[in-house]
Amino acid sequence: MKRIGILTAGGDTPALNATIYGAAQRANALKVEVVGLIRGYAALLNPQTPHVLLNPLYSAIPELDPCKGGTLLGSSRTYIEPECAESRDAVTRSLKGLQLDGLICIGGDGTINGMQPLTEILPCVLAPKTIDNDLGLNYLGEPEEWSAAAPNAPDSAAVHRSGRQTIRLEDMVNYATPGYATAVFVVAQMVERLRTTAESHHRIAVVEVMGRQSGYIALGAAYAQPDLILIPEVPVNSEQLTQQVSRIYDRQQNVVIVVGEGVRDAQGNELGATSPSFDPAGNIRYSGAADAVTQMLKQSLSPELFAETRRFEPDSSPLFSRKVGHTQRGGRPILFDRYTATQLGGKAVDLLTTGSNNEVATLQYSEATGFEVSSIAANKLRDRNGEIRPREVHPSFFDADRLHLSQLGIQYLRPIFSRSVGADDVEYIRREVFDDGCLTSSYQSITTDIRKRIRRL
Numbered sequence: 001m002k003r004i005g006i007l008t009a010g011g012d013t014p015a016l017n018a019t020i021y022g023a024a025q026r027a028n029a030l031k032v033e034v035v036g037l038i039r040g041y042a043a044l045l046n047p048q049t050p051h052v053l054l055n056p057l058y059s060a061i062p063e064l065d066p067c068k069g070g071t072l073l074g075s076s077r078t079y080i081e082p083e084c085a086e087s088r089d090a091v092t093r094s095l096k097g098l099q100l101d102g103l104i105c106i107g108g109d110g111t112i113n114g115m116q117p118l119t120e121i122l123p124c125v126l127a128p129k130t131i132d133n134d135l136g137l138n139y140l141g142e143p144e145e146w147s148a149a150a151p152n153a154p155d156s157a158a159v160h161r162s163g164r165q166t167i168r169l170e171d172m173v174n175y176a177t178p179g180y181a182t183a184v185f186v187v188a189q190m191v192e193r194l195r196t197t198a199e200s201h202h203r204i205a206v207v208e209v210m211g212r213q214s215g216y217i218a219l220g221a222a223y224a225q226p227d228l229i230l231i232p233e234v235p236v237n238s239e240q241l242t243q244q245v246s247r248i249y250d251r252q253q254n255v256v257i258v259v260g261e262g263v264r265d266a267q268g269n270e271l272g273a274t275s276p277s278f279d280p281a282g283n284i285r286y287s288g289a290a291d292a293v294t295q296m297l298k299q300s301l302s303p304e305l306f307a308e309t310r311r312f313e314p315d316s317s318p319l320f321s322r323k324v325g326h327t328q329r330g331g332r333p334i335l336f337d338r339y340t341a342t343q344l345g346g347k348a349v350d351l352l353t354t355g356s357n358n359e360v361a362t363l364q365y366s367e368a369t370g371f372e373v374s375s376i377a378a379n380k381l382r383d384r385n386g387e388i389r390p391r392e393v394h395p396s397f398f399d400a401d402r403l404h405l406s407q408l409g410i411q412y413l414r415p416i417f418s419r420s421v422g423a424d425d426v427e428y429i430r431r432e433v434f435d436d437g438c439l440t441s442s443y444q445s446i447t448t449d450i451r452k453r454i455r456r457l
């Protein structure tokens, strides 16, 4: 193998550059050229196929910085329609023109689906990324447990009944995806900071975090000690929530609730998707789970609860909601993500050079040996209908009565976060954020720098 391609698709994450860097470093050692495709699969549909050589003379270009968030290649949610002959022809032409012997796609479930038709043209492997931490399995064979959504119902209405009451952490396929740890790092700080206002002003803060149908980011927010966590996997029971919020407010006169954006009611309706819109991969765009929970509580909480704390306050609501939003997807990746992402990038190169096709590099954990990289056939992630479902928080990780992390949930998070932040992750704030130079120079975008290196067919 002499020349491979690499692309980043789907939503950005902080560790994409680190994955590309890991791939480039491994390729340098093996004397393989790495060609980066600009803006994901969109590059392959473009007759000019914009691309950049990432390791001329087997040395990574200086713009490829593993500590910088996002992707120097750019990303898009453009996917290749397997049924569309025109797209297939365009892609085949681009791949031949670039003279690639293999392709690494960095992404999540949508990216695997985009990669599938390409595996018939050249060997392709996936290096995983997603802040949602939903690319993987709680155990092998889990996709078999999904039953399809009823005809005409949205795909997100498909039903999963876990066949196992509890799981072994060693059995998880792809324990954590690059990007997840940094997202939790941002979310935990925001939740902690919102507690200050809730506490000082005796309010109830409802904080929405990303993750789509999967509650892993909400779960990780437990590090900031919110009082309650709502995850999409456990339907919101208004009565239970009202009782718990009332009890906590009565005791401490402030409450912090973390809400995963995909939370549902008992009927399975997604509270944050009242007028659903979809992205090009068919994923629902959520718009207001925290607002919906806030509204629910405004109606159900007794005004008596606030009689003392709000007595001389102007007529304002004691409840407020905030979204962490895209800040949880941006900025410098923390140590855990940088380390695992570079390892997975390197593993993806090894998979290609040892003859794999349609394979996914994974991060495995065992108490005895810690983290190591491995791989799984992409098709093992598919259910009986060929769908790749988002990995859900396993029921044994969550205490649905307390609306909080269970003991096993704590054990799950520990290996990721016990050493996830490096000294340089903290030092960088002191050194770079308030550097005087930031005041005197304007922002130098990586997009401008990389444009000078872009070649076209």
Ligand code: F6P
Residues within 6 Å of the ligand: 011, 130, 131, 132, 210, 211, 212, 261, 279, 285, 286, 329
């Ligand atoms: O999948 C990653 C993710 O950040 C989700 O958590 C979120 O729902 C979605 O992407 C947001 O996508 P966009 O940036 O297209 O609004």
